Amino acid sequence: MKQKADVLQGTLALMVLKTLDVLGSLHGYGIARRIEQISGDLLAVNQGTLYPVLLKLEQEGAIESEWGASENNRRARFYRLTREGRKQLQVETQGWEQTSAIIGRFFDVKAEDLP
Amino acid sequence: MKSVRRFFTRLVNSAMRRAQDERLREEVEQHIALQTEENLRAGLSPIEARRQAMLKFGGVEAMKQDYRAERGLLSIEHLLGDLRNAARTISRMPGLAAVVILSLAIGIGVNTTIFSWIQLMMFEPMPAVGGASKFLLIEPHSETGGYPGASWLEYRDLQAGLPALRDILAWEMAPFNVGEKGQTDRTFGQLVSGNYFSALGLKPAIGRFIQPQEAERPGTEPVVVISYDYWQTRFAGAPGVVGQKMRVNDRELTIIGVAPQHFQGTMVPLKFELWVPATMTPTLLAGARDLEDRTARSFSLIAMLRPGATREEAQAQLSTAMARFARDYPEANAGVSGDVLSFWQSPRGPQRLLMSGLAILQGVMLLLLLAVCGNTANLMLARGSTRQREMAVRLALGAGRWRIASLVLSENMLLALLGAGLGIAFAVWGTTALRLAPLIGAFPIQFQTGVDGFTLAFAMLLGVMCGLIFSAPPAVHLAGLDPQDGLRSSFNTAPRSRARKVLMGAEVGLAMVVLIAAALFLESFRSARQTDPRFRTEGVLLAAYDLSGRNPDDASERDFAARLLERLQALPDVEGAAIATNVPLDLHGIPARTFTVEGHVRTEAGQDRAITNTVTPGYFKVMAIPILEGSDFADLRDKAAPAQAVVNEEFVRRYLNGANAIGRRLRTRGGDFAIIGVASNSVYDAFGEPSQPAVYLSYRDLPSGQGEIHLRTRGGRETALASEARGVLRDLDPMLPLYDVRTFSQHIERNLYLRRIPARMFVVLGPLLLGLAAVGIYAVVSYAVSRRTREIGVRLTFGATSGRVVQQIIRENLGAITWGAAIGWLLAFVVSVHAITKGAVNLPVFVGVPAILLGVATLACWIPAWRASRIDPMDALRHE
Numbered sequence: 001m002k003q004k005a006d007v008l009q010g011t012l013a014l015m016v017l018k019t020l021d022v023l024g025s026l027h028g029y030g031i032a033r034r035i036e037q038i039s040g041d042l043l044a045v046n047q048g049t050l051y052p053v054l055l056k057l058e059q060e061g062a063i064e065s066e067w068g069a070s071e072n073n074r075r076a077r078f079y080r081l082t083r084e085g086r087k088q089l090q091v092e093t094q095g096w097e098q099t100s101a102i103i104g105r106f107f108d109v110k111a112e113d114l115p
Numbered sequence: 116m117k118s119v120r121r122f123f124t125r126l127v128n129s130a131m132r133r134a135q136d137e138r139l140r141e142e143v144e145q146h147i148a149l150q151t152e153e154n155l156r157a158g159l160s161p162i163e164a165r166r167q168a169m170l171k172f173g174g175v176e177a178m179k180q181d182y183r184a185e186r187g188l189l190s191i192e193h194l195l196g197d198l199r200n201a202a203r204t205i206s207r208m209p210g211l212a213a214v215v216i217l218s219l220a221i222g223i224g225v226n227t228t229i230f231s232w233i234q235l236m237m238f239e240p241m242p243a244v245g246g247a248s249k250f251l252l253i254e255p256h257s258e259t260g261g262y263p264g265a266s267w268l269e270y271r272d273l274q275a276g277l278p279a280l281r282d283i284l285a286w287e288m289a290p291f292n293v294g295e296k297g298q299t300d301r302t303f304g305q306l307v308s309g310n311y312f313s314a315l316g317l318k319p320a321i322g323r324f325i326q327p328q329e330a331e332r333p334g335t336e337p338v339v340v341i342s343y344d345y346w347q348t349r350f351a352g353a354p355g356v357v358g359q360k361m362r363v364n365d366r367e368l369t370i371i372g373v374a375p376q377h378f379q380g381t382m383v384p385l386k387f388e389l390w391v392p393a394t395m396t397p398t399l400l401a402g403a404r405d406l407e408d409r410t411a412r413s414f415s416l417i418a419m420l421r422p423g424a425t426r427e428e429a430q431a432q433l434s435t436a437m438a439r440f441a442r443d444y445p446e447a448n449a450g451v452s453g454d455v456l457s458f459w460q461s462p463r464g465p466q467r468l469l470m471s472g473l474a475i476l477q478g479v480m481l482l483l484l485l486a487v488c489g490n491t492a493n494l495m496l497a498r499g500s501t502r503q504r505e506m507a508v509r510l511a512l513g514a515g516r517w518r519i520a521s522l523v524l525s526e527n528m529l530l531a532l533l534g535a536g537l538g539i540a541f542a543v544w545g546t547t548a549l550r551l552a553p554l555i556g557a558f559p560i561q562f563q564t565g566v567d568g569f570t571l572a573f574a575m576l577l578g579v580m581c582g583l584i585f586s587a588p589p590a591v592h593l594a595g596l597d598p599q600d601g602l603r604s605s606f607n608t609a610p611r612s613r614a615r616k617v618l619m620g621a622e623v624g625l626a627m628v629v630l631i632a633a634a635l636f637l638e639s640f641r642s643a644r645q646t647d648p649r650f651r652t653e654g655v656l657l658a659a660y661d662l663s664g665r666n667p668d669d670a671s672e673r674d675f676a677a678r679l680l681e682r683l684q685a686l687p688d689v690e691g692a693a694i695a696t697n698v699p700l701d702l703h704g705i706p707a708r709t710f711t712v713e714g715h716v717r718t719e720a721g722q723d724r725a726i727t728n729t730v731t732p733g734y735f736k737v738m739a740i741p742i743l744e745g746s747d748f749a750d751l752r753d754k755a756a757p758a759q760a761v762v763n764e765e766f767v768r769r770y771l772n773g774a775n776a777i778g779r780r781l782r783t784r785g786g787d788f789a790i791i792g793v794a795s796n797s798v799y800d801a802f803g804e805p806s807q808p809a810v811y812l813s814y815r816d817l818p819s820g821q822g823e824i825h826l827r828t829r830g831g832r833e834t835a836l837a838s839e840a841r842g843v844l845r846d847l848d849p850m851l852p853l854y855d856v857r858t859f860s861q862h863i864e865r866n867l868y869l870r871r872i873p874a875r876m877f878v879v880l881g882p883l884l885l886g887l888a889a890v891g892i893y894a895v896v897s898y899a900v901s902r903r904t905r906e907i908g909v910r911l912t913f914g915a916t917s918g919r920v921v922q923q924i925i926r927e928n929l930g931a932i933t934w935g936a937a938i939g940w941l942l943a944f945v946v947s948v949h950a951i952t953k954g955a956v957n958l959p960v961f962v963g964v965p966a967i968l969l970g971v972a973t974l975a976c977w978i979p980a981w982r983a984s985r986i987d988p989m990d991a992l993r994h995e
Contacts, residue, residue, distance in 0.1 A: 028142055029149040046173025047150075051142065052181040059124045072152060076145045077138070 219534025224541025304389030322372030535578025620935030627939030745792030897979035908991020
């Protein structure tokens, strides 16, 4: 149970980082929308779970935030990738690609391929 | 790195909880507003748009929980909450908290003070000397088990014979008269080897120190190093002091340097002011043969190990060397071996006196602290039980058992640490008082104790351990509650706690041990003072004079003593007057001499030794020591009589097998003497000592430049006599001071000083402990009774008399108390009989202390029981 949440949180953090990398400064709702758009309905997470992840990333120094005006002219908290966050994204992207490549190969292997 | 950063951010966040909550609330609101707008654009009705937005966002509260868990440190927040809660709880019970904090503070304060003292003796035995605790003592060890000290020649030989040690240094203490004729001050100094200061690793405050070549040949360099305090008080810290001359024992010495601040010599707690090369001994102390006589064991030796060498090697080399000396110089060294000891293990002198007393004191005081803990645990348990309902509610609402335990723990820890804090304040006060202890008696004593980091750590450690000890029972009890029971239970169904009774018994047992120890100590102290010294101390005035500055010869010394006594005896208030070289019960003891006596052949190696005091005729009468056989010494001016000696009963018993002593010849270093009398035994070095053989010699035969005047006065006028005695001395020699004037009782008092400090501590702490035990018992019993109000009411309604109720309550509680007391008593008894008094039983203590303790305990049970029995049965039945 806990492990599953961790995995989810880990991937969610990576998605947040990638989103901010691509779109620059963005508020919480914007990030949620973006992730939703890209993943479609596949990732049916509650949008609220995003906020603890944002806080964790901010505390780690991967992102920073400040108050700004949103499109409807309200006060909103805007998040931005830091240099450290960019580095983290690079590392984690590599790690993710490696992992998915390995997993992919596992799924490709059929019984008759084995010696 | 990342995790560290995260930790600190979270720590800060924990502190700024409110601002963060506000931020999240705003963000969530904005998020939902934006989503609602989006939904509106998609064509939903306003209400539906908001509903969908909320649904999509998910559970706000659950998210907030996650968010908070992510943001701060939950455990720290809990801890802060606990502490806040603890502070509130404590402030609601000021009386109980005051008792707990104060009793802990006293226990911790006393222990910390004693510890700072022990720490000083063990780790910084020589203030201002770095690494002083690494010095080892090199102690000759005589076959009789004593440690007589080393001779100068032995020291010179050992310097070459112990390669495992480097830079052995030597010293002996000496009294000095400093100043011009007529205005001399009595000061204590050390006669030291040439490497003394360099081996201690000291740097002079100004000037230089004694050089090795200045302590090579006897009587060479008349130089002196003075202490920092002496420099400040006598020379106002003037830098020009180096090169100045000062008169010491009527010799002119050149001041070459000032020792560093705080340095007080190498015999803590004694404080020395002057350091002179040991080779000046014969010049400064007329007639001293310390440098050439191997039986004059007046020096102490210390050294550090050479790098890489072990203590075992040093011990082996010392044993070899001492065995060689025993062969080469049998008259001085037969049967003398040597021990390498740690500095704090000093087998003689003030260090030893202090150390043994302190160790016992610390042990007893730790027991006291344990009893305080037991008491506190009991109070807390009683209090905790009244909070059963509160805890049950907490448990029912989902608090974990650990949270309950940590709640209780944090409350008690807070109390314990407050106690430790106050205890440290007490310790600071105690060590300051100790440092300012007046210079007492003939010997200047200074303790440079203080509360440093190490002592602080000790105090806090004690506090934490106490906290843990007395938290455990209530924490276990409350965390183990069944919430159902806790909520349902009303007063009359409360379980009776065994733990409380066991604790009560344990506390009483500990109190018993500590009180018996205190009582035994006080008894021994009191009986020491009341023991008949076998001479009369009342009405005797003591005063010292010193002619050694005059370089007198035997004839003039004898003549001076005779004239002085004649004048003193002529005073109307004086019943008798005498002069002696030594006063019994002095801190440094009376010297012993080796001798041979006609009629005693020694079977084993070594020499016969006896305490020797040189006295004038009339001494026995002044001291009221009866002469059992023979007669007193011949008159001082009698030139015809041969050299005489008086021995005591023990001498006759031990060396002459009780045969007739009169007329036998006694030979010592000072010459041949005829025994003319046998005096009764008396106390020489300490109250309660086993009988010692003693030889009295006459001033007529061995005159001395120094003397202690003994005056027996008529009708208790001894204090008024001091000025008359001064006048007499001034008439004889206007320049000669009379110093160290004191009554014999004062003399004894100040020499008991080191034993009096612990005695006073016990006098204060004994009743305190008794009071604490009473409070503990009272709290437990009154709590137990309060829980049984209804039961008592029922009994009273059905006709039980209040007397019966009281009786039953007392009987129930006294059972546990008696058990604890009996175990404590047995423990104290066994230890005392086997280890301390060796078979003797001090009946008043072993009967009296339990009687008092049980009396107080019964009273502490009776008060709450009596109060309960006075209750109106109707009230009691209505009681919840």
